[in-house]
Amino acid sequence: MTHIPTMSELAAEGRQPEVLFWVGCAGSYDDRAQKVTVAFCKILQKAGIGFAILGQEESCTGDPARRAGNEFLFQMLAQQNVAVLNMYQVKKIVTTCPHCFNVLKNEYPVLGGNYEVMHHTQFLQSLLAEGRLKIEGGNFKGKKITYHDSCYLGRANGVYEAPRSLLSSLDANLVEMKRCRSNGLCCGAGGAQMWKEDEPGGKRINLERTEEALATGAEIVAVNCPFCLTMLEDGVKAKDKQDEVKVYDLTELILKNQ
Amino acid sequence: MLQPILFAIVSIVAFGFAWRQYSRVRRNILLGKDEAIGGNAAARWRNVLLIAFGQQKMFKRWIPATFHLFIYVAFLLTQIELIEIFADGFSGSHRAFAAPLGGFYTFVISFIEVLSMLAFVATFVFLARRNLLKVPRFHKPEMKGWPFRDGNLILLGEILLLVGIFSMNSAGTVLQSMGAEHYHPTGFFAVSGWLGPAMFGGMSEGSLAILERFGWWLHILVVFGFLNYLPISKHLHLLLAFPNTWYARLTPKGQVSNMPDIQREVASMLNPEAAPQEPAAETVLAFGANDVFSLSWKNILDAYTCTECGRCTSECPANLTGKKLSPRKIMMDVRDRAEEIGKNLDSKDPKYFPENAGTPMLNRLGYHDEKSLFDRISREEIHACTTCNACVEACPVLINPLDIILQLRRYEILMESAGPSGWLPLFNSMENSQSAWAMSVERDAWKREGG
Numbered sequence: 001m002t003h004i005p006t007m008s009e010l011a012a013e014g015r016q017p018e019v020l021f022w023v024g025c026a027g028s029y030d031d032r033a034q035k036v037t038v039a040f041c042k043i044l045q046k047a048g049i050g051f052a053i054l055g056q057e058e059s060c061t062g063d064p065a066r067r068a069g070n071e072f073l074f075q076m077l078a079q080q081n082v083a084v085l086n087m088y089q090v091k092k093i094v095t096t097c098p099h100c101f102n103v104l105k106n107e108y109p110v111l112g113g114n115y116e117v118m119h120h121t122q123f124l125q126s127l128l129a130e131g132r133l134k135i136e137g138g139n140f141k142g143k144k145i146t147y148h149d150s151c152y153l154g155r156a157n158g159v160y161e162a163p164r165s166l167l168s169s170l171d172a173n174l175v176e177m178k179r180c181r182s183n184g185l186c187c188g189a190g191g192a193q194m195w196k197e198d199e200p201g202g203k204r205i206n207l208e209r210t211e212e213a214l215a216t217g218a219e220i221v222a223v224n225c226p227f228c229l230t231m232l233e234d235g236v237k238a239k240d241k242q243d244e245v246k247v248y249d250l251t252e253l254i255l256k257n258q
Numbered sequence: 259m260l261q262p263i264l265f266a267i268v269s270i271v272a273f274g275f276a277w278r279q280y281s282r283v284r285r286n287i288l289l290g291k292d293e294a295i296g297g298n299a300a301a302r303w304r305n306v307l308l309i310a311f312g313q314q315k316m317f318k319r320w321i322p323a324t325f326h327l328f329i330y331v332a333f334l335l336t337q338i339e340l341i342e343i344f345a346d347g348f349s350g351s352h353r354a355f356a357a358p359l360g361g362f363y364t365f366v367i368s369f370i371e372v373l374s375m376l377a378f379v380a381t382f383v384f385l386a387r388r389n390l391l392k393v394p395r396f397h398k399p400e401m402k403g404w405p406f407r408d409g410n411l412i413l414l415g416e417i418l419l420l421v422g423i424f425s426m427n428s429a430g431t432v433l434q435s436m437g438a439e440h441y442h443p444t445g446f447f448a449v450s451g452w453l454g455p456a457m458f459g460g461m462s463e464g465s466l467a468i469l470e471r472f473g474w475w476l477h478i479l480v481v482f483g484f485l486n487y488l489p490i491s492k493h494l495h496l497l498l499a500f501p502n503t504w505y506a507r508l509t510p511k512g513q514v515s516n517m518p519d520i521q522r523e524v525a526s527m528l529n530p531e532a533a534p535q536e537p538a539a540e541t542v543l544a545f546g547a548n549d550v551f552s553l554s555w556k557n558i559l560d561a562y563t564c565t566e567c568g569r570c571t572s573e574c575p576a577n578l579t580g581k582k583l584s585p586r587k588i589m590m591d592v593r594d595r596a597e598e599i600g601k602n603l604d605s606k607d608p609k610y611f612p613e614n615a616g617t618p619m620l621n622r623l624g625y626h627d628e629k630s631l632f633d634r635i636s637r638e639e640i641h642a643c644t645t646c647n648a649c650v651e652a653c654p655v656l657i658n659p660l661d662i663i664l665q666l667r668r669y670e671i672l673m674e675s676a677g678p679s680g681w682l683p684l685f686n687s688m689e690n691s692q693s694a695w696a697m698s699v700e701r702d703a704w705k706r707e708g709g
Contacts, residue, residue, distance in 0.1 A: 001705075006702075023702070023704075025693045025694040026694070027704070028693070028701045028703075028704060029693065029695050029701075030695075034707055035707075038707055053702060055700075055701065056702065058701055059693070060688050060694050064684060064688070064694055066514055067664070067667075068677065068684070068685075069546065069664065069667030069669070070671045070685055071517045071520045071668060071671075071672060072520055072523075072524060073685055073688055073689060075520050075524035075525075076524055076527075076528070076689070080528065080692075102513070105510075106513035107516070110516045110521075111516075151646040152512050155511055155512075155647040156510060156511045156512025156513075157510050157512055183318075185575055185578075185648070186575040186644045186646035188644060189644070190644040190646050191644040192681060192684065193644050195681060195683070195684040195694070196641070196678040196680030196681055197678070197680055198581075199576070199581045199582065200581070201576070201579050201582070201642070202579060203580055204579065205575045205576070205578075205579050205644065207579075208575070208578060209575075
């Protein structure tokens with residue numbers, strides 16, 4: 001990975017990147033999600049995309065605060081982010097987290113933040129379509145892969161096809177879970193559940209979803225969200241299947257075919 | 259001469275009583291806060307036509323959807339026959355539309371009869387699903403007692419309704435074939451044409467005439483019964499589904515509503531000079547919702563539209579894994595609370611209108627009963643939500659339980675400073691280090707991991 005410039009570095013040289021990569025808290029700090037961040041950057045660099053990050057100037061989008069009910073905290077973070085983004089005259093944003101994607105795309109415009117926002121699966125798919133991204137290798141040819149729709153990319157924003165078309169570009173054998181697309185089952189992390197104990201109940205949601213994924217007989221569970229990644233990986237471990245079944249972000253699968 | 263007078267009296271009483279009941283429902287819905295909903299009429303018409311009229315979302319589960327469609331279409335088309343019943347009822351005529359419409363009349367009534375037979379079958383299928391097959395979503399805790407009886411009552415009412423119409427048509431068919439006075443030939447009806455002779459053939463003209471009138475009165479009385487039963491029943495959906503789909507949100511499901519008051523306050527905090535010099539509003543600062551007064555009127559319309567089918571609950575990941583949250587129960591609780599307040603308002607008891615109620619959220623009516631939605635909806639329920647939108651997606655009539663859950667969470671956090679203990683470190687970290695996790699390294703430290 002070569003040097004990834006920040007917006008302020010580029011601004012100092014009077015330059016604008018093609019796209020701003022919004023890393024997000026999970027992508028920045030979570031060990032597992034960091035690997036997705038790095039994988040995404042490697043793909044972008046190989047494809048020759050001029051991108052930058054905000055670095056220290058990026059803050060949490062405020063998503064978990066707003067969904068927990070803490071609107072003050074959301075507004076504090078969101079308005080500061082909008083100020084930073086507008087200062088750099090950002091036009092286009094890509095993010096590896098569907099929660100950041102949803103907030104940036106749907107909830108910032110009313111606060112004065114209007115950008116073209118893409119989820120990384122949409123972005124990669126458009127690069128493929130334009131021929132700027134090449135799939136080489138065939139590492140997953142014919143392999144059974146199941147795909148987990150995250151709530152915030154799927155139901156919340158109606159994006160079901162872009163991630164699936166990435167999988168088909170890998171020549172993988174996509175096996176759908178019983179509940180998929182608009183009927184997809186949540187991994188259990190959304191709505192700020194990630195940061196609290198489960199309410200009393202019979203079962204953890206990630207186990208329910210993991211069982212459904214395992215039932216497909218797939219050896220890889222593909223996800224598009226750092227939180228789903230954690231939840232399903234935990235689920236696979238709880239089922240003691242971590243040696244046979246791997247959970248990957250779609251980005252990582254693409255990187256293995258570069 | 260007796261029948262038109264009797265019919266007029268029964269109609270006036272039935273409609274008068276219904277007017278009062280529907281006015282109460284309207285009043286209860288408008289207990290909610292004003293919210294201007296409109297614009298993009300094309301998309302709204304699309305929702306009404308496809309989702310309410312066309313039952314599009316019902317067909318996510320095609321077996322119940324098909325049987326429901328039979329009942330729904332039979333209900334819609336029976337309204338044509340109902341117009342004739344009113345014409346006959348007030349004028350004392352018999353099948354007033356038969357002569358002017360001729361063969362077309364025979365076709366229309368036959369068509370309605372076939373649909374009614376299908377609806378008859380569907381009614382028994384639905385009774386069996388509720389009571390014999392015990393479909394799990396009809397037997398959740400919130401369905402105990404009245405909600406469960408409500409589901410069965412309407413099905414029994416439907417059977418009565420159909421028994422009425424088929425008795426009338428069948429007895430009429432036999433009377434016509436006997437050449438009885440007043441019973442002019444109307445052609446062969448698809449169902450009663452054979453049902454009549456099979457069931458009532460050989461009966462005397464007098465008995466048949468009584469049977470025919472009995473069927474007519476039974477049908478119209480059950481219709482009046484339905485009209486007045488709907489406002490207290492889950493079956494109000496057959497009227498409210500239409501306005502509810504019209505007023506449904508058109509924004510992406512993931513978009514949470516903005517709070518402009520807080521937006522302004524935070525904006526002036528972050529940038530005091532740029533803040534508009536508005537005089538502070540005199541109203542009590544109240545955020546989120548703890549009662550129907552602080553919800554939007556659309557949330558309450560949602561609650562009155564809910565037919566308790568439980569598709570939301572059966573898709574809810576929290577409910578599926580044994581948590582207490584059930585989106586359907588949230589909707590039922592909101593309606594029950596609106597009904598409770600409505601009844602108390604109607605009682606005009608001064609104890610509900612104290613001079614100085616010590617509540618931070620005194621509503622515009624000055625109503626106060628020391629209760630709130632939180633007496634019905636526990637914290638455990640609203641804390642279990644993952645905001646996954648499965649309930650919103652599942653609802654066949656575009657009800658949004660998530661919107662209510664989020665408003666209750668807002669009240670809890672913003673007005674009570676309460677909430678799950680796990681969220682405190684989250685909030686602290688977001689406030690102090692602008693990140694969902696408090697970490698000692700800089701935000702782009704991952705760059706070094708890249709190699």
